[in-house]
Amino acid sequence: MPPNKVSNDDLAKKIDTNDEWIRSHTGIRYRYLADETIAASDLAIEAAKNALAMAGGYRGADAAQRDKTAAETAKTLDFVIVATISSDHVGIPSTACLVQDKIGAFNAFAFDISAACTGFVYALETAAGLLCVRSERKRALVIGTEVLSKITDWEDRGSCVLFGDGSGAAVLEKTGKQGNAGLVHSLLYADGSGSESLYLPRGGTRNPFKKGEIIEKGICVSMNGQEVYNFAVKAMTSTIESLMKSQNAGIDDISRIVPHQANARIVQAASKRLEIPLEKFYLNIEEYANTSSASIPIALDEMNRSGFLKKGDLILTVGFGGGLTFGGNVIYW
Secondary structure, three states, X not given: OOOOEXXXXXXXXXXXXXXXXXXXXXXXXXXXXXXXXXXXXXXXXXXXXXXXXXXXXXXXXXXXHHHHXXXXXXXXXXXXXXXXXXXXXXXXXXHHHHHHHHHOOOOOEEEEEOOHHHHHHHHHHHHHHHOXXXXXXXXXXXXXXXXXXHHOOOOOHHHHOOEOEEEEEEEEEOOOOOOOOEEEEEEEEEOHHHHHHEEOOOXXXXXXXXXXXXXXXXXXXXXXXXXXXXXXXXXXHHHHHHHHHHOOOOHHHOOEEEEOOOOHHHHHHHHHHHOOOHHHEOOOHHHHOEOHHHHHHHHHHHXXXXXXXXXXXXXXXXXXXOOOEEEEEEEEO
C-alpha cells in the first residue's frame, strides 16, 4: 500500500460527504492513496518483492535481506503477469515489462491483463494454463496493481469514495502434485453488453484526444452504480454456486470465500441469497476500499500473514468488474 492513509473524515473536508454515509452505503472507512510520483508499477514492484522473498523462504522484516532473496527468486521466474486498469502507460509498454525489468526477472516474458476487478482471477488461470504439463515453464509471478486515484473523478462524490490504491502478488509454481493441492479450478466469464456500466469513456481509439480540444477533467472512470450493483450480486452468487458444484463441496467444506472488495453491501446481499453465513466471507474493505484487481491478492496476503489460512484449506475467490467480467478460482492452500 502507498503510505498515505485517508479516512472518510479526511475526504469529508474536501468533498460533500460524511463518514456515516460512506460506511453505511459501502462498508469503507479508510483507503490508501498514492502521491503524484507513484504509478501502478511502483506498487507492483514492492508487492512482487514481498511475494518473491516469501517464495524464497524469507519472511523477516529486514528490507535488505528481503530484496536480496527477492532478486534471487526473480531469476527463477518464467513469466510475469500484471492485472491492472491503471497501467503506467496507455497500451505500451505493459506494466508487466516495467516490473520484469525492475525486479531482475531477466529470464521471464511479461504481459498485462485487462479484466478490471476480475483481473487477478483471470491472471491466475492464465498463469496456470501457461504452466501446463506439456510446458517446461515452472514458476510465475502474478500481480494485481492499481492506482485508481489517478483515474477517479474526485468531483463525483458517489463514486470517488469507493476507490483506493494498492497492489498484491503471488508466486505460482508447478509442483507435479495431484489432487487437492494449489489452484485446481477456475471459472471465467464475460458480458460485453454491459460494458458502459463501468468504463473509461475517454483516452482510447474510440474517443481519442483531438487537436485544439480543451479538456477540463482527466481520464476518469464512469460508473452506473445501480447497474453495477445488480450485476455484481448476480455474478457473485452464480459464480460461488458453480465453484462449489465443481468440487461437490458444501458450505462446511469451505474455509473462506475471498470476494473482490467492491462494496460490503454486495457481499451481504450474496450471503443472504446463498444462505451462506457472512462469517465465511473475508472482508477487509473497511481498511482498503476498492482496489480493483489488487483486492483479492491483498486479502489473501493479509489472511496468510495473520494465520487465518492453514495447509489444505479450501478457498474460493470470486471477482466481478468492468467489461463486464466475472469469475472465480478454487484453491487448496
